[in-house]
Amino acid sequence: MKSFITSSGVALCGLVTSVLTAVGVVLVQNLTGFNLFTLSFWVVLPVGAFLVGFAAASGYFFGSLYFHKKPGLLLLLQMVLIAAFTQLLIYYMEYSTLILDDGTKASEYIAFGQYLDLSLTKAHYRIGRSAQHDMGEAGSFGYWMAFFQFIGFMLGGVSVYVFLSGRPICQACDKYFRPLGKKIKSFGSTDDLAAYYDVLYTHPVVSEPFSQMIRSEYKVKTEKGSFNLTETLHGCPQCKAQMIEHSVQVFNGQDWKDIDQLKRQVSMPETVNLVSVFKA
Ligand SMILES: [Zn+2]
Structure with a gap:
């Protein structure tokens, strides 16, 4: 029972920082047009997603220290689930806050699933110095990009996990x-x-x-x-x-x-x- 409470406490801390991070990413994107989550080097290296994943997972770090919860398989599983949820949350918040040129909300015209498909497959990725080479519409490659970003996001969390594993523990009291x-x-x-x-x-x-x-x-x-x-x-x-x-x-x-x-x-x-x- 105690173990369940501490695990839930740690998961809750991770969930809170993940939601806050998602809100932050969408807020910055809406205010400045810069999307940190999709920032990549050489098209496929998801550096932005890694940083976002690191920030999102910071809650697990402080939660685990507070509740004295050693990192284990359960924590990794929670991290994967909450990371997937957070990525969907970022897409959903982008969708629900997207205002079209005529001032109406995009969500009044298309469903979330349609929006997601369009935004992933119609996205344009640019390469080269000052991004002068437009590679055209991403097409189904857009789904791979989303997958790479998910991996980057997870690696951000994993680095928090590794950091946590290195923290010294009193063997007698655990x-x-x-x-x-x-x-x-x-x-x-x-x-x-x-x-x-x-x-x-x-x-x-x-x-x-x-x-x-x-x-x-x-x-x-x-x-x-x-x-x-x-x-x-x-x-x-x-x-x-x-x-x-x-x-x-x-x-x-x-x-x-x-x-x-x-x-x-x-x-x-x-x-x-x-x-x-x-x-x-
Ligand atoms: Zn002790």
Whole structure:
């Protein structure tokens, strides 16, 4: 029963953000003529639908964290169903708000099914620089486009799902950890990073040298080969156990790359409370 309530709660959160996203897409389209949902690169790459899917699925993310619901098959199934519903909702709202040149509503003349068929098959897709090559009416290819957009929309949701799967969980209580504090340290070389990363846990976690290291500022100018260490203190909302998570990134001159091998999560012994260390 509890599981049913939390699943419904998460689905409801996803439904709310999906409907809001659909309303947003149609509103922007009616005000500016720009349709984010059908925005594609090289005709078939549904970038806009992916972004819309990501925004729509954000509700699942926050809902799952709030209700402590692990991502599972049920969540994926809900995502597919709600994504299909949202895409239809976008079409339906486009249909019901479409005003013809003479000021009358299109919905007074044609049924939704007819409208959908026309809008998909009569759509014109353009390719090339500044879209100068009109490919003509999409015809039955329009249905494929709608399908590609559905896939893009789903992938937006899946990326939220993957993001959720990476969130740390208290194994004992089966609850998502809550972040209690965060420190970001930067180091200029591998040696400097190692002097922190490899030494920290050689001190007992309740010792002054340990607290001292976490409290200390480590800051260098960002340049090629510099490292960022993100140090997050997590706490279980139920048993209050704490855990320190380390993630390391290296700057390659252009952007930051995660170093997965240096990612680590270290559980603190019971009753250890490091909140004040991280706040300082
Ligand atoms: Zn716990």
